Amino acid sequence: MIDFKDKIAEEISKVLELTKEELKEYIEIPKDTKMGDYALPCFKLAKEMKKSPVIIANEIKEKIEMPNKYISKIEAVNGFLNIFINNEILIENVLDEMESKKENYGSSNIGNGKNIIVEYSSPNIAKPFHVGHLRTTVIGRALYNMYKFLGYNTIGINHLGDWGTQFGKLIEGYKRFGNEYDLEENPIDKLTEIYVRINELCKEDESVLDDCRNNFKKLEDGDEYCTQVWQKFKDLSLKEFQRIYDILDVHFDSNNGESFYSDKMQEVVDILRKNNKLLESQGAEIVDLEYKNMPPLMVTKSNGSTTYATRDLAAILYRARTYDFDKCIYVVAYEQNLHFKQVFEVAKFLDLDEKYTNGLIHVPYGMVRLKTGKMSTREGTLIKLEDILKEAISRAQAIIEEKNPNLEGKEDIAKKVGIGAVIFNDMSNNIIKDEVFDWDIMLNFQGETGPYIQYMYVRTKSILEKENYTMNKETVDISELEEHGIELIKQIYSFNDIVKQAVDKNEPSIISRYLIDVAKLYSSFYNDNKIIVEDEKIKNTRLCLTYMVGNVLKIGTGLLGMEMPDRM
Ligand code: ARG
Secondary structure, three states: OOOHHHHHHHHHHHHOOOOHHHHHHHOEOOOOHHHOOEEEEOHHHHHHHOOOHHHHHHHHHHHOOOOOOOEEEEEEEOOEEEEEEOHHHHHHHHHHHHHHHHHHOOOOOOOOOOEEEEEOOOOEOOOOOEHHHHHHHHHHHHHHHHHHHOOOEEEEEOOOEOOOHHHHHHHHHHHHHHHHOOOOOOHHHHHHHHHHHHHHHHHHOHHHHHHHHHHHHHHHOOOHHHHHHHHHHHHHHHHHHHHHHHHHOOOOOEOOOHHHHOOOHHHHHHHHHHOOOEEEEOOEEEEOOHHHOOOOEEEEOOOOOEOHHHHHHHHHHHHHHHHOOOEEEEEEEHHHHHHHHHHHHHHOOOOOOHHHHHOEEEEEEOOEEEOOOOOOOOOOOOOEHHHHHHHHHHHHHHHHHHHOOOOOOHHHHHHHHHHHHHHHHHOOOOOOOOEEEOHHHHOOOOOOOHHHHHHHHHHHHHHHHHOOOOOOHHHOOHHHOOHHHHHHHHHHHOHHHHHHHHHHOOOOHHHHHHHHHHHHHHHHHHHHOOOOOOOHHHHHHHHHHHHHHHHHHHHHHHHHOOOOOOOO
16 A cells, blocks of 8 residues: 555655655644644654744755655644645545455555464363463464564464473362262363362372372373373363363464473573573472562472473574574463563573564553452452353344344344454453453444444444445545545555554554444444435445445454344
């Protein structure tokens, strides 16, 4: 697509002693469209040029040669240079792109040749998959899609929590009371129960804790019984997780979790030792991080077993070699901020190329706060995601039942709407913010929600179907586009840039907010303008706009991981 910002910067650079790249840093998109499509706040140049912003703005305005292919009007207002782009060129450009790229509109290949790892979901074996894991799953998948859309080679990894001292405990619990439980049915609930029981026993009796620690040591050493029991826990858990992944339609390129690194940690220890980074502390081995004002990172425990952090370090080594990553993104709750700061710091001592250590990125997200009484459970009990997803679907079903009881394919639609509502809610605000989980808010068809966007999409779809419309840019008459129409096309134009911004910041909510804006704008357009009118020119122009809006809504929600219903 034409990069208007680039073109404008180029024009200005011809009349100023600044490079195009420098100018691009300064040029902004004004909030109020009356102030132009782009603006250069000249106070940013005032110091260097030793002139007042007002004078600078006026001078640039005078010097830029008009008429200009890309610029229709320039104004100097209060030290701002306001630039209005040539709408006709923009609209033609959007029409060309849309017609040629269709469902790939907005995609690009800027990421070609770059490898991006997105690590997400990563639930813990034998523990419930809870709402926190829903956020990483949904956000991670969105990031994965977004990078892919821009041409990056993207690798999705589910770093399963399937290793660690807790399995020593669980094995001990299973040994002691496993025969009281039928693990085939609701295995995770039962394993959780076993885990709670053995923990209590450990508190009462120190020797039980020793047995547990021993079990994990044995597991690390490949003991047959321990491995077999652990594998059973893992298989049962994965089967449960898979049901959730199926509902969400989430996939991974690799499921190499913590246990995958059980034989790859010695190297980490060896390198750290060779580099004199390991200190002994009460039998354990640690890396001092005092100089960074952080607590030390424990690499091996006093009984010789490894830690969560050591596995993360081994994973970094492995991923650097296997995937040659440019970025390795960890979508993990902000509770683990310190952990990742420590791990990324220690990774600098692993003799890796800086490319890799600079590419380690923790993308933290906020907690999920539960609103309704039913969802806030007693302390210690986590809410199971599967129940939430099922409730979302049944609530969507109830709404459909009430509003449109004769709708065909109700069940499938309820699923798309219910799950879509949950997914959108997870990313409707900056992901670092704590999320409020409130059914009434997220399922409000009039609110800033997933279902609202789906609803607007379905509207576009039904209009287009009625007219049997396929896009043909030749039938569009630009002069028939009114204010809202032009504004909409400008929004559609910015879609690719929105995805780039979202990728640069690892912030999917940039896309969700954009989609809300597009849907709202279309809604105003639709309220002010009949689409199906007598005049063929006007009708075709409005139909094309409708098609483009629908397409962008579908592509954008697809990036977020939502599915669009055809009817609602
Ligand atoms: N399994 C962990 C948890 O549920 C998350 C793993 C995060 N990823 C990592 N590489 N440490 O809390």
